[in-house]
Amino acid sequence: MLLLLILLVLFSPLAIDIYLPAIPLMAESLGAPLLSMQATITGFLFSMGLGQLLAGPLADRYGRRPVALWGMFIYGLSALLAAHAGSLEALMAARILQGLGACATSVAAFSVVRDSYGPSKSGQMISYLNGAICFIPALAPLLGGWLTTRFHWEANFWFMAGYAALVGGWLWWRMPETRPTETHSEGALIAWARYRPVIGDPRFVFNASLCMLAMAVILAYVTAAPVQLMVTLGLDMAGFSHWFTANAVLNILACFMAPRLIGRFGPRRTLRAGLLVISLSALLLSLLQGMATPLAMMGPVFISSIGFAMVLGSAAGLALAPFGHCAGTASALLGLLQMSGAGALVGLSGVLVATPLQQLELHMWLLLPPLLLLLTRRGRRLCALN
Structure with missing residues (x-):
């Protein structure tokens, strides 16, 4: 089961990370501004998040397996369309379609986690999956750089x-169906009545918002890294890949460490510690703003990756804990906030903030208010498992 889940969750990071070293070449080949090429990342993530409003109810009504398989078909088809794109507009359309395919595999994976492992162990399993996801940023830029150099973008x-x-x-041959028989699947696929019990739960809103804010930090880093490291600081494709891979390796270790912390100290304490680590990263990044060296950006990013692993595993498990009867719908809303919400936040901050480093710094600081809330009695209630 764990291998099946890993295969499902790898679709979205692969679609983001493998072509990052090729972005400058793609901009030149398609005659598009470099900053416009970054929109192919945020557009993919926004589409992936929004599509989950439909993918979640479909997974509750028809099962996790058919939704995953259809998602992979759409993902593969859109990748072929992107490979044949002759303009930025055609590439964006293909990427938006690819986001819809990736959202289906993501919903299926997180629904299976909640189906198979229950409320108490879901956070630990999500942390393991995040560790597997982080192998993609470690390896994909190296593979993407080689593919681009050898065969073009x-x-x-x-x-x-x-x-x-x-x-x-x-997966057609090996994936079982895990949808519980008591799953609520009646009524319209997209209706407020279906989402109201989930979105009306303060525990879900708080913890899903933390997932969104943490993902925004990662997205701000991913969109800023090619510009800051390759354009501003002049690193070549190999140099960029090495820094990117180093952070991914650290993220892998952190994501496999997070389940042990959750099991030993509980999700609330692990969550609080993760928010503190990201806030310290924000402070360090603020102090190093004037240094024109890769370490000035990547040092704080290294530290924040540890906090990210602690926050995402804990918060996602806490958000899904009360919703075993509608795990697909709850997973969809979580994904919507985590992906589309993070994409919208990063898109807005990109307009308001002057430089990529300042944008990354802003998103790190946004994790400080939730940390302060967790120190209160109300904050502790928002992190209860039942």
């Missing part, structure tokens, strides 16, 4: 299509 999307075909075939 389109090869990155051919690789995504091949991954979807191979994993889709394997």
Whole structure:
């Protein structure tokens, strides 16, 4: 089961990270501004989040397996369309469609976690999945750089299509259906009555918002890193990949450490510690703003990656804990806030803030108010498992 879940959750990070080293070349090839190419990342994430409003109810009504398989088909088809794109507009359309495919695999994966592991262990399993996800940022830029150098930028999307075909075939043969028989699936697929019990729970809103704010830090880093490291500081593709990979390796270790912390200290204490780590990263980044060196950006990012692993595993498990009867719908809303919400926040801050480093700094500081709230009695109630 764990291997199946890992295969499902790898679709979205692969679609983000593998072509990052190729962004400058893609901008030149398509005749598009470099900053406009970054919109292919945020557009993908926004589409991935918004599409979960439909994918979640579909997973509750028809099952996790068919939703995952259809998502992989859409993902692979859109990757082929992206490989043949001759303009930025065509590429954006393909990326938005690809986000819809990726959202289905993500909803299926998190629904299976809640189905199979229950409220107490879901956070630990989500942390393990996050650790697996972090292998992609560690390896994908290296692979993407090689594919781009050897075969041009389109090869990155051919690789995504091949991954979807191979994993889709394997999951067709091996993936079981885990949807509980008592799952609530009646009524319209997209209706307020379906989402109201989830969105009306303060525990869900608080913890899902923490997932959104933590994901915004990662997204701000991912969108800023190519510009800051390759354009502003002049690193080549190999230099960028090395820094990016180093952070991903650290994130892997942190994500596999987080379940042990959750099991030993509980999700609330782990969550509080993670928020503190990210806040300290924000302070360090503020102090190093004037230094024109990769370490001035990547040092605070390294530290924040540890906090990110602690926050995301704890908060996601706490957000899904009360909703075993509608795990697909709850997972969809969590994904919507985490992906589309983070994409919208980063898009807005990109307009309001002058430089990528200042944008990253802002998103790190946004985790400080929730940390202060967790120190209160109300904050402790928002992190209860039942």
